[in-house]
Amino acid sequence: xxxxxLLDLSGVVYDGDTPIPGxxxxxxxxxxxxxxxxxxxxxxxxxxxxxxxxxxxxxxTVGRDELFTPARAAADWxxxxxxxxxxxVHPDLVPEFAGNKFGARRAVVVGDAADAFxxxxxxxxxxxxxxxxxxLALAVNRTFKDADGGLSLDAGAFVAALEFAxxxxxxVLGKPSRDFFHAALSGVDCAxxxxxxxxxxxxxxxxxxxxxxxxSALLVRTGKYRAGDESRFAPHPTAIVNxxxxxxxxxxxxxx
Numbered sequence: 001x002x003x004x005x006l007l008d009l010s011g012v013v014y015d016g017d018t019p020i021p022g023x024x025x026x027x028x029x030x031x032x033x034x035x036x037x038x039x040x041x042x043x044x045x046x047x048x049x050x051x052x053x054x055x056x057x058x059x060x061t062v063g064r065d066e067l068f069t070p071a072r073a074a075a076d077w078x079x080x081x082x083x084x085x086x087x088x089v090h091p092d093l094v095p096e097f098a099g100n101k102f103g104a105r106r107a108v109v110v111g112d113a114a115d116a117f118x119x120x121x122x123x124x125x126x127x128x129x130x131x132x133x134x135x136l137a138l139a140v141n142r143t144f145k146d147a148d149g150g151l152s153l154d155a156g157a158f159v160a161a162l163e164f165a166x167x168x169x170x171x172v173l174g175k176p177s178r179d180f181f182h183a184a185l186s187g188v189d190c191a192x193x194x195x196x197x198x199x200x201x202x203x204x205x206x207x208x209x210x211x212x213x214x215x216s217a218l219l220v221r222t223g224k225y226r227a228g229d230e231s232r233f234a235p236h237p238t239a240i241v242n243x244x245x246x247x248x249x250x251x252x253x254x255x256x
Contacts, residue, residue: 003190004036011200011223020246044111070138070174083107102103111138129166174206
């Protein structure tokens with residue numbers, strides 16, 4: 001039986017500031033059927049409050065505990081582990097870490113820093129890592145769909161460069177981390193096998209969810225999807241659908 005649905009945002013619910021046709025209505029259909037809905041985004045450019053405001057502007061009301069982002073997971077990790085963050089993130093994301101009280105240990109935190117990915121910034125992060133700092137990756141996505149409609153490099157390539165140079169594996173806090181998917185379900189009366197993930201990234205959203213024990217994972221042909229993605233990564237999607245509206249049709253047909 002399906003009890004909860006995990007939804008990616010960019011490429012599934014919206015593209016930039018524009019809702020994908022039928023997506024807002026699809027979210028409401030899920031809620032009207034009594035299914036718990038949680039939004040799990042790997043965005044590392046926008047703070048939590050900005051994403052909530054963006055969704056509200058599209059007509060989707062989201063409570064604080066319904067939206068899960070890697071930055072939120074990182075702040076929790078830093079507090080729990082008692083670490084001071086050395087941030088290599090987008091400037092818009094820096095306020096997410098303000099006002100938190102951390103300890104004396106250091107941790108390099110890498111997200112999609114965009115133009116802040118300079119040699120100097122990467123080298124400073126490298127030096128912190130070889131000096132013993134912990135290494136947190138907000139996400140390791142390969143690409144994202146940029147504002148011009150094309151694919152652009154995401155944080156994963158920069159994380160991989162630092163891992164190679166420092167000889168240290170990053171702790172991944174966003175998708176495809178098992179803990180990230182499970183955290184999204186922590187406040188829901190739902191075992192992982194009773195949840196469905198819907199995303200446009202065959203690697204992080206779909207294969208990651210299935211490896212984390214999520215019961216089903218649907219790949220939409222919107223957002224960053226490119227022909228052949230469905231067979232590029234294992235495990236393969238439970239189903240491939242045109243968009244979120246079609247994904248909701250599938251979920252309700254297979255609810256059990």
